Amino acid sequence: MQIQVNGEPMELNDGATVSDLIQRMALEGKRLAVEVNEDIVPRSEHPQFTFSEGDRVEVVHAIGGG
């Protein structure tokens, strides 16, 4: 299954969850927020939320800014 993560294509196994993606990106335990198709996926739902073909995913974090 192919999805878009932060604007880049990514190949994931069918049934992959948000937690799987975070693990693959080596971001486990980091403070971040996830949006799928412009809807927030709350942290509590990361282990259950499965992606569908073509999902547009944003994984964001805090950076310096004014």
Next chain:
Amino acid sequence: MSEHPERALPEDKPLTIAGTTYQSRLLVGTGKYRDLSETGHAIEASGAEIVTFAVRRTNLGQNPDEPSLLDVVSPAKYTMLPNTAGCYTAKDAIRTCKLARELLDGHNLVKLEVLGEEKTLYPNMTETLVAAEALIKDGFDVMVYCSDDPLLAKRLEEMGCLAIMPLGAPIGSGLGIQNRYNIRLIVENANVPVLVDAGVGTASDATLAMELGCDGVLMNTAIAQAQDPIRMAKAMRLAIESGRDAYLAGRMPKKLYASASSPIDGTFF
């Protein structure tokens, strides 16, 4: 021992935003520093208790051990104020605020800014009003970056924005407060805190904002891009305190001509 022990000044009412009171009236950003260590030290020296940050995409897995801003500026110590910098539409600003709320475990305080154009980064007030309304409806506590138009500032307050933050000059320009009359009018009309956000270049600009009666100042570049950001952070802390005290003290009236400070009586020449 002094013959004249210091007389305690009447207490100033602290800045209150969303039910939290703050001793510091200086709010600082975290952008444009050389590194995260400098960011941390400068913020410490500024005495700021509210710190802004931006929300951006993570890297796709490269460099997982890269330190994170929130390791240096801890949400346990500071009130974190996510901004919507870089957003040119209400829609993007609302998305950013929702992501920030998720990022900070339901923390509702946001700095809304919707920009109009790249050259001046001047606020797009039509989109700002749309975003403010939607965010307030969704339970956000909105501190709003806005133009220095007194009528729009009042409108944002009436909509329920918690703090009105007009620009003194374009973001990152360091030009200082360009229209002090408008800032003063906004302060006079407001029943919520008014903070100058953007345009401060050096300490005297911050002092002027406070002398005009502002409740605080939010700045980033003036500290981060100084030759010595940590010293400038300290200068800004003192400038804000000075300006506040001068405002509370009530300045002497301006006169066109001189008025001698030493008496004429008793002169022997």
